[in-house]
Every structure is written in C-alpha cells, then in structure tokens.
Amino acid sequence: MRLLIQPFGNVPVDIIDALAASLSIFDMEIEIRNSISIPRDSYDTRRGQYRADAFMEACAQADADRVLGVAAVDIFAEPLKFVFGQAEIGGRAAVISIARLAHRDRAKFGQRVAKEAIHELGHTFGLTHCSDPKCVMSFSNSLEDTDHKGMRYCDSCLDAIPTALRPRRR
Numbered sequence: 001m002r003l004l005i006q007p008f009g010n011v012p013v014d015i016i017d018a019l020a021a022s023l024s025i026f027d028m029e030i031e032i033r034n035s036i037s038i039p040r041d042s043y044d045t046r047r048g049q050y051r052a053d054a055f056m057e058a059c060a061q062a063d064a065d066r067v068l069g070v071a072a073v074d075i076f077a078e079p080l081k082f083v084f085g086q087a088e089i090g091g092r093a094a095v096i097s098i099a100r101l102a103h104r105d106r107a108k109f110g111q112r113v114a115k116e117a118i119h120e121l122g123h124t125f126g127l128t129h130c131s132d133p134k135c136v137m138s139f140s141n142s143l144e145d146t147d148h149k150g151m152r153y154c155d156s157c158l159d160a161i162p163t164a165l166r167p168r169r170r
Contacts, residue, residue: 001164003028003121004064007035008055009072011098014106015113016070022114022151025167026121028065038073052077052086052095059093066124068117069095084116084140087123094120100143112146118167122153125161130154 003023007016020030042054052075059067075097077083084101087094094117101112118136130137135154140146152158158166 001026001028001065003030003066003068004062005030005032005068005070006059006062007033007070007072008058008095009035009038011035011070011072015098015110018110019070019113019117022110023068023117023121025118026165027167031064033062038071044076047076049074049076049082051075052083052097055095056086056088056093059095060088060091065092066121067093068121069093070113070117071095071097072099073097074099084146085120087120089123089128090126091124094124096120101146108147111151112143115146115149115151116140118151118153122157122161125165127153127157127160130157132156 016032020032039054039058042050050073055069055071059069075083077086085096096116098113103109115136122137127137129139132154134150135157136151137157138149
C-alpha cells in the first residue's frame with residue numbers, strides 16, 4: 001500500500017516532514033512529492049477562497065492507493081464557510097488545508113495538521129464523523145475542536161477500518 005503526500009503551493013517542508021512522520025502509524029509506504037501549483041480555476045473570486053473539490057480532482061489523478069493533498073491556501077466546500085479538509089468516503093483522495101491551522105508553536109501547528117490528515121484519511125477508509133469528542137474522527141468546526149480531539153481513532157472507529165488499512169495501536 002502506498003500513500004502519496006502531494007503539497008500544493010507554498011507548504012513548509014518541516015510541516016510536510018512532520019506530517020509524514022505522524023502518518024507512519026499506517027502500514028503504508030509514504031511518498032512525498034514536490035509541491036505543485038494550485039489547480040487552475042479553483043479560486044472563487046466571490047468568496048476569496050479555493051474550491052476543495054478542485055484539489056480532490058487533482059489528487060485523484062495520482063497513481064497511489066491513497067493520495068493526501070496538502071494545500072497552503074484556504075479551501076471551502078459548499079455549503080460550509082470553510083473546511084480544514086475534504087475526502088472521498090471509501091475513496092482514494094483527500095485534501096487538507098494548512099491555512100487555518102497555523103500556530104506560532106510549530107509543534108502545535110504540526111499536531112493540528114496531523115489530526116486533520118488522519119481524520120481525512122479515515123474518511124477514505126470508509127469512516128464517517130464520530131460522536132466521541134476525543135476521537136480523531138470527531139468533526140472539527142473550529143480550531144478549538146481540532147485542539148480538543150485526540151490523534152487516534154476510538155476503538156469503534158478503529159474496528160470499522162478494514163484490517164489491511166488499520167493503523168497500529170499505540
């Protein structure tokens with residue numbers, strides 16, 4: 001199994017490296033690609049944001065078992081005002097944005113990025129949002145929600161992930 005991390009735009013290398021280390025919980029070969037341009041026609045001038053689905057389409061073109069796009073710009077998905085990320089439930093592609101996750105403490109910034117990536121990858125494994133506020137699959141409507149939840153799947157979510165994709169328990 002191969003997980004491809006595809007940065008879009010000016011994503012700091014240290015954040016990508018920390019993300020790759022955090023995603024080592026999955027039994028997948030992790031490949032980090034060089035950053036590519038923001039998808040054409042993804043910018044919505046009315047909103048001043050980028051369409052998450054344009055990044056998803058770009059990720060879907062890559063040849064890997066899972067593709068995680070990491071965008072350095074603010075993304076949205078209708079009808080929401082913004083999203084930290086988006087994924088295909090049971091699919092291969094996911095994208096997260098680091099634009100709203102920034103923090104002056106690099107460790108906290110990296111932790112937020114990892115939580116959102118693990119969350120979106122969970123959707124690709126077939127998981128939906130979890131009612132356990134400590135589970136990484138809990139919905140984040142704010143940075144406070146992201147900071148509050150854990151980095152791990154609860155037992156119920158973990159058991160719902162197909163065995164071949166299940167992360168190592170810590």
